[in-house]
Amino acid sequence: MPIPNATFTDLPAPELQWEEMAEAPVPRLDGAAIQIKNLLYVFAGYGTINHVHSHVDIYNFMDNTWGGRFDMPKGMAHSHLGMATDGRYIYAVTGQYGPQCRGPTAHTFALDTETKQWWDLPPLPFPRYAPATQLWRGRLHVMGGSKEDRHEPGLEHWSLAVKDGKALEMEWRYEIPIPRGGPHRSCIVIDDRLLVIGGQEGDFMAKPGSPIFKCSRRHEVQYSDVYMLEDGKKWKQLPSMPKPNSHIEFAWVVVNNSIIIVGGTTLKHPVTKKMILVGEVFRFRLDTLEWSVIGKMPCRVKTTLVGFWDGWLYFTSGQRDRGPDDPAPRKVIGTMWRTKLRL
Template structure:
């Protein structure tokens, strides 16, 4: 049985400089998305470099160019060997979405907001019923609610929606946060907080952490929490918690076996072009993480076995199945020569008994920001942005397609 994805929040920050900004979308590939290369890559700050196996950006580029000169492709951005899976196409979502959000409650997948195109964002919720393979029950979001890069969590009835990006292109964050009663379909306000952090509900508190700062590029490491119950905040202010070792957006945030985990993600992202009246997106360098961190009873972040490859844009692309975390797709390091974004087409499994990773299958295509659920032995995914084809892993079309495959984990 899948563990429901849940979100988190923290103490109200003392000033605006503590607002975390979830990164602007990584929108590369389609002619409707930005494709300019922007300024040349720069290495990440030393204190944000992963202690596991992450070289600096400049050092990695030199190593890769040497490898290419010798005819040796670099495995960080190449497809990994994976078993073939049999996928079945299901009912198509009412709209195509990129950087939307999703949360599963029993047999229903609630799908929020997202980009339709770089210039248009959705402001409603669609609901997918796993049992009868139908989409229905569309309802509007509050007008003040963000349209992408949301932090989302649930306790099984109430869905907490934290901050996010308001509007299309690379507009700025909103600090507005809401809670949805899925039985009455009524919305309520939560205290203001951060912009698009990793979010989870853990031990009665809504935790939020990481994300990007107000320029949408610089990573934030702040971590806050707020006591909540039955859709209500029990406190008026967020409580400061232990900082996350690596900041940045687009990571999975999971509660499993009473432990809080953050997985993958990235540092850096698109920013608004200075002086643009429409906040047009301008590309910046990103460094993608393979890091996995865990918070347990000791309340100290512990680094676990890294992912099989760096992976970002996976915040709603995971489920828990048979005491394992399964992650679908994402983005990895850019191609070192062409600098194009590279999508991920593998299914990764993190075994919570052994704390080890494996590659358990291939998806129908490479895809980022897909929305994943699990029901009655089937793994589902819908929406996101897919690759240009089997031989071109760069992003292209934004989709509303839904797929499923039988998933049995020993």
């Protein structure tokens, strides 16, 4: 059960021993990441609110170094991407094109990680920001996200048959809508089950009339909901997270039949109304369907990019807090941390 006031205070948790690793070549917020074997591919993101990245950086867990930078296609979104992999090919779906709070694109791409070649896939029926995205039963599933105004939650769920990075169909198929819409959620396939975790309704919007689409905050609500699509025909609600959590689309790994989620954002402070970052590491056991908090991060961070290798849990990038006593967001970072995970 959630602890009283847990929506805006840190949850009790054991200490984890973190060590700082090589810093990423650039800081990034709202980037994307995919791990394939010992390599973590880190995509796009904001450097600052006025500057977005259009390249990929690679972290090698074998020697703990960064290297192998290469460019993204010119038409690919720079943040709020949906992304999934089959172990070689990475599918990159929709997202925001440009800095501040610019509009979304419906463009979809595939990347061959062995050749570093990109190509187009059929565009989504409508553009979306940060939709839940995953490969399941030979189809690329895209769900929820924010609609074209960046604020209204989308409920739509589409899928596209794919194989070896190629689309086997020319159009996306409409699937059963997700029960609760919105962006910034973890989306995971494990044991032939598709899970969507956390997220929020609402987001920053472009200020009306602003020539640079300046971001303006609107009402948003983070939630703790967990949904599972088991047979492809019906959504089932599972036990909720210990507290509402969003900005976790690439903040997860699967370890020992458990889902590990690192950081995020929770409900705004009830008095100051400031955004509150999350500093916990959460575990969801797939055998018992129980949530727990297994440790604290070295600082609170949202939009972390997470990997796991040889017993070590890694996270990099995102936006960190103002300090131990102030959970509001401040600096965009490229720092990489790791801790030995014992489950």
